[in-house]
Amino acid sequence: MTPEETLRYSRHFLFRHIGRKGQLQLKDSRVAIVGAGAIGSMLANHMARSGVGYIRLIDADQVETSNLQRQVLYTEADAEAHLEKAVAAKTHLLAINHHIEVDPRVARITSDNAEENLTGVDLILDGTDNLEARFIINDVAVKNGIPWVYAAAVGSRGMMFPFIPGRSPCFHCLFPPSQMEGPAESCDAVGVISPAVAVVASLAATEAMKILLGDEEHLIRHLRHLDLWRGEFGELKLGKARANCPTCGLHEYPFIA
Numbered sequence: 001m002t003p004e005e006t007l008r009y010s011r012h013f014l015f016r017h018i019g020r021k022g023q024l025q026l027k028d029s030r031v032a033i034v035g036a037g038a039i040g041s042m043l044a045n046h047m048a049r050s051g052v053g054y055i056r057l058i059d060a061d062q063v064e065t066s067n068l069q070r071q072v073l074y075t076e077a078d079a080e081a082h083l084e085k086a087v088a089a090k091t092h093l094l095a096i097n098h099h100i101e102v103d104p105r106v107a108r109i110t111s112d113n114a115e116e117n118l119t120g121v122d123l124i125l126d127g128t129d130n131l132e133a134r135f136i137i138n139d140v141a142v143k144n145g146i147p148w149v150y151a152a153a154v155g156s157r158g159m160m161f162p163f164i165p166g167r168s169p170c171f172h173c174l175f176p177p178s179q180m181e182g183p184a185e186s187c188d189a190v191g192v193i194s195p196a197v198a199v200v201a202s203l204a205a206t207e208a209m210k211i212l213l214g215d216e217e218h219l220i221r222h223l224r225h226l227d228l229w230r231g232e233f234g235e236l237k238l239g240k241a242r243a244n245c246p247t248c249g250l251h252e253y254p255f256i257a
């Protein structure tokens, strides 16, 4: 580690769950962030500042003016230039921390490209805004034994949970598609406030750090949910993995088959 890095990460060295050893682990870590929108750009910001050595950012969209209300990485100039989010994010992340590697991929995750874009990493972070992508992430994660952190925000509400293959039920166990009724509420329909995004992404980034540092003991056990406008925070006890789950029980991986 260079003298500049020693200075940069001095507050991590002091934090007893990280220290110098943990910082080297973060530097050796590789994460993929799916979506570089509101939650994704906040996650990328946390990962870059924390010194995670390799960050892959997957997003097909361009920066728009309506993103600036909550997508912390972007500027008015990015929106005026119609820059791709993954590309603009790389510029800003490297300006924050030039010690890391940022791998921008201008793509939308599909069943066909998911495995090539989501493997070769220690952890996948969910910055998507739709269920379809989460089922795809979950299939890749379970099939390849990669942990992933689910994070979602809409309105002033949010949910977050770290899925560790083999340790917890998977996303498909908890949210069987057959039981999902009607279209999910979306930010395009009901809006979203920036603080809700920031809190959910920060909770997810903290679980991400624990996973990368191997601190299983402190990983949360229950699904976190919150409503910032009401000032409510809660947790939901999760059931067991389902033996007939097509993803983690039967290993059929229907969303990437």
Ligand SMILES: [Zn+2]
Residues within 6 Å of the ligand: 169, 170, 171, 172, 173, 174, 241, 242, 245, 246, 247, 248, 249
């Ligand atoms: Zn499952």
